[in-house]
Amino acid sequence: MSAPASKPATSRGVLTMGIAAALLSATGQATPKTLARLVELGLPDIAARAILHAAPVILIIGAVIIGRALGRGQSKLVRGVIYALCGMVAGFFTAYCLDLLVGVPAAIEALNGPLAEPDVIEIALWTYGAIVISMGLMVAVIATFGPPGAQAINLEDDLDPEALDIRKAERASFGLSAVGLVAMGVASIALSIARQSADGAVLGPCLIAIAAGLVGVLLSFVLWSRLDELQRRQVVDAYATSAVLFTLVAFGLVVAQALDVAPPFDAGAVFVGLSITQLVATFVATASFAGKARAERRPA
Amino acid sequence: MKNQLRVLRAQRSWSQADLAEKLNVSRQTINAIETGRYDPSLPLAFTIARLFGLTIEAIFSPEDPEAHD
Numbered sequence: 001m002s003a004p005a006s007k008p009a010t011s012r013g014v015l016t017m018g019i020a021a022a023l024l025s026a027t028g029q030a031t032p033k034t035l036a037r038l039v040e041l042g043l044p045d046i047a048a049r050a051i052l053h054a055a056p057v058i059l060i061i062g063a064v065i066i067g068r069a070l071g072r073g074q075s076k077l078v079r080g081v082i083y084a085l086c087g088m089v090a091g092f093f094t095a096y097c098l099d100l101l102v103g104v105p106a107a108i109e110a111l112n113g114p115l116a117e118p119d120v121i122e123i124a125l126w127t128y129g130a131i132v133i134s135m136g137l138m139v140a141v142i143a144t145f146g147p148p149g150a151q152a153i154n155l156e157d158d159l160d161p162e163a164l165d166i167r168k169a170e171r172a173s174f175g176l177s178a179v180g181l182v183a184m185g186v187a188s189i190a191l192s193i194a195r196q197s198a199d200g201a202v203l204g205p206c207l208i209a210i211a212a213g214l215v216g217v218l219l220s221f222v223l224w225s226r227l228d229e230l231q232r233r234q235v236v237d238a239y240a241t242s243a244v245l246f247t248l249v250a251f252g253l254v255v256a257q258a259l260d261v262a263p264p265f266d267a268g269a270v271f272v273g274l275s276i277t278q279l280v281a282t283f284v285a286t287a288s289f290a291g292k293a294r295a296e297r298r299p300a
Numbered sequence: 301m302k303n304q305l306r307v308l309r310a311q312r313s314w315s316q317a318d319l320a321e322k323l324n325v326s327r328q329t330i331n332a333i334e335t336g337r338y339d340p341s342l343p344l345a346f347t348i349a350r351l352f353g354l355t356i357e358a359i360f361s362p363e364d365p366e367a368h369d
Contacts, residue, residue, distance in 0.1 A: 170326070228325040229341050230332055 013155035014064050021060040025053050028098035056094040063090035064155055071156075080283060083155070108193060113201040115193065121268040122192040128275055129188035136181030143174035173226050180219035187212035188275065195268060234285050242281035246274055303360045306334045308352050323347055 030052040038048035063086035070086075071079035094100070109115055118126065141149040190209035194202050227235065250273070256262035309319050309330075316334070320327040323344070332338035339360075340348065349356045 228329050229344060230329040230338050231326060233338075 012151055013153050014061065014068075016152050017064050017155065018057065018061045021057040024100060025056050025098060027102065028053070028056075028100040029102050031095075031097060031099055034096055052097040055097050056090070059090045059093050063087060068156060077284060079156075112193065112204055113198055115196040116198075118192065118196055120263065121266065121272060122195055124272045124276070125188045125192035125195075125268065128272055128279070129185040129192070131185075132181045132188070132279070133185035136178045136185060139174050139181060140178035143171050143178050146171060173223060176219050176223050176226075180216050180223065183212045183216040183219065184275075187216060188272070191268065191271070235282070238278065238282040238285040241285060242274070242277040245281060246277045249273065249277065301336065301339045301360055302363055303333060303336070305330070305348070305359065308354075308359065309334075322351060 030049045034052060035045075035048055038051065039045055043051070064083075067079075067083045067086040071082045074082070105115060138153050141153055143149075145152070187209045190205045190212060194205035194209060197205060224232070224235070250265075250270075253262050253265050253269075257265055305319075309316070314322075316327045316330045320330045323330070325344070329338065329340075333340055345356050345360060349359055352359065
């Protein structure tokens with residue numbers, strides 16, 4: 001039997017998440033409206049700012065701990081949904097406290113000119129880009145450090161045995177996957193910047209989006225050639241599921257648009273809709289498979 | 301599909317990772333085959349049979365043998 005699968009794993013991910021939340025908080029500045037409300041309540045400005053910087057860190061750690069408690073004993077898929085919901089709540093309150101990454105828009109505007117306020121599709125492009133870049137960084141940690149890296153970002157007591165059994169030979173694939181994810185995230189964000197830019201400043205972000213997209217597609221081909229038959233089946237299952245899901249969602253949107261209750265359905269919406277659906281479908285395909293396989297490994 | 305993979309592997313004191321390396325697949329795939337979650341392709345089944353020096357039928361058998369009569 002595979003010995004590493006029975007190794008006890010610690011949930012170091014909570015600490016890692018706390019450090020990441022603190023770093024994220026350090027990039028932000030207090031949301032003016034919330035800050036004004038706290039000052040109106042009689043808090044000194046410095047204290048109000050300190051609270052608004054500390055609250056998201058506590059909220060994010062709290063969300064992870066609540067997610068762990070609620071997800072205990074549930075399937076991987078259900079646990080994933082619980083974590084996503086806890087993350088959404090923490091994200092909502094974090095946005096209420098802080099404007100994060102405040103230096104980024106200013107840096108982009110300095111390079112490429114002023115950006116228009118993002119619409120729903122552009123917010124989705126930014127969100128998708130941020131999610132896949134974060135995922136890419138996590139995969140990069142595993143690729144670089146192997147099982148200790150997987151343990152460092154694990155949120156649960158029970159680490160997936162697959163993560164503990166990563167062979168050195170497989171780390172290269174993780175590295176390629178990490179670069180591919182970051183490239184697709186950069187492409188998505190560059191597309192949003194192109195849409196938000198003035199007419200004369202569209203070419204630069206478009207070229208970056210095309211270059212990053214090409215890197216992502218090329219690495220997908222290389223990764224596909226390295227997958228074994230089960231992994232390929234999971235990818236194909238995920239794509240098949242996402243095609244069905246996206247067709248249903250698109251149908252609903254077309255109906256909503258005909259009824260004049262949905263905004264125009266443009267190419268950006270198609271790209272980000274498909275990308276997010278594929279991300280979710282891949283998670284569902286692999287999580288549901290891993291859950292079943294793990295359940296069958298349990299002793300009777 | 302039932303299979304004798306876990307038994308054959310244990311007889312040789314191979315870990316799932318060892319067998320995965322010999323077959324050039326992931327450990328996840330070995331685990332999935334052993335737990336009956338995944339039926340290997342014919343080429344992989346032949347490779348497995350060759351590795352253990354057995355026929356495919358000696359390793360893999362249908363859950364309901366009568367279904368194949």
